[in-house]
Amino acid sequence: MADDTGNLELEAFRAEARAWLEANFPPALKGKGGLAMAEITFQDADLATWRRAIGEKGWATPTWPKEYGGGGLSRAQARVLQQEMGRIGAFNPLMFGMGVTMIGPTILDYGTEAQKQQHIPPIVRGEVQWCVGYSEPNAGSDLASLQMRCEDAGDHWQINGSKIWTSGAQYSDWCGALVRTDPTAKKHDGISFILIDMHQPAIETRPIKLIAGASPFCETFFTDATAPKDAILGELNRGWTVGKRLLQHERASQTGDRGPGGGGSAVALADLAKRYAGADAAGRIADPDLRTRVIRQQMDAKVHGLTLARAAAEAKEGASNAASVLKNSATHVAQTRAELMLEIMGHQGLGWDGEDFTREELEAVRGWLSGKAMSIYGGSFEIQNNIISKRILGLPDSTGST
Structure with missing residues (x-):
């Protein structure tokens, strides 16, 4: 009986999802999920309309909590939504951004209530772009060798150093970065994860042109950049744990499980x-x-x-x-x-x-x-x-x- 009830509820949700998608997904975008990856630089009215509609509905982040703007759906409902999006050639325009795939889930894991209230709703609605500051010129695969300094300046943090291969930094509003807050600690200790506002003159980005012709990666330089004292995600000097968790979210997003309507070539x-x-x-x-x-x-x-x-x-x-x-x-x-x-x-x-x-x-x-x-x-x-x-x-x- 319980299984029958669950199936009936899923079918009712399927009908709801199908009706909403048919009413809101622009038919001109059918099978064009690749547009979502280029939206930062490619202006398309239908794509903007779709991004706004699915963001406000919360279905771009279907299983995220409703109190932060997410869909609040069960995993079973999210799978049904994905199936219905695939049926009509729809795609999730936010699943190519680091806010949804990496930063948002990590804030949900480790953030304070204030951090969640500040950052999660804009991510859900697709209103902000995020980048991740990990690799440095001398800290790539050996990430724990990172040296970008973050020092206590009284009422704020002061950040100096550089990152490399910072995807989308030139377009980003925020950066989630690993920084060294205690240079005297052991290699994997003394590292913190900090949320940095990219809209400040102390931050310079230089795009790196790649063989495919695009420039998604950047060199990013921080010269006396600042962040408020409550910008540390998780515990001070315990950022290595937070950083590893973000990488798990990143790898999960690269496995092909991109949520409803991953898009791509049909x-x-x-x-x-x-x-x-x-x-x-x-x-x-x-x-x-x-x-x-x-x-x-x-x-x-x-x-x-x-x-x-x-x-x-x-x-x-x-x-x-x-x-x-x-x-x-x-x-x-x-x-x-x-x-x-x-x-x-x-x-x-x-x-x-x-x-x-x-x-x-x-x-x-x-x-x-x-x-x-x-x-x-x-x-x-x-x-x-x-x-x-x-x-x-x-x-x-x-x-x-x-």
């Missing part, structure tokens, strides 16, 4: 292959070798999705290392798809600009190039394998002397 590789490489009399991809590799990629994607669902079903309170497995799996699936897409398109997949190439073809080559970074950002492929070997498989540390 074209199936098999259909693309038939269009560019041809089909045989049976309607299959004409080239048997290409057909095999497309099917293998589809199988890998399906296995990744099932593993993702299993991890979510088995998740318990607290930290989980499953994100490391899923992050590497998502990287493999995405990069393999990008390689196959370019191979399928042939010379049409190598264009950079011009009328001889469709928008889909131009996006494919840029996506292939930018996707190379997936193996590096958010913890490199090799670092994730180390985590998997030590913390999940329990293998011995091979880096010590023998």
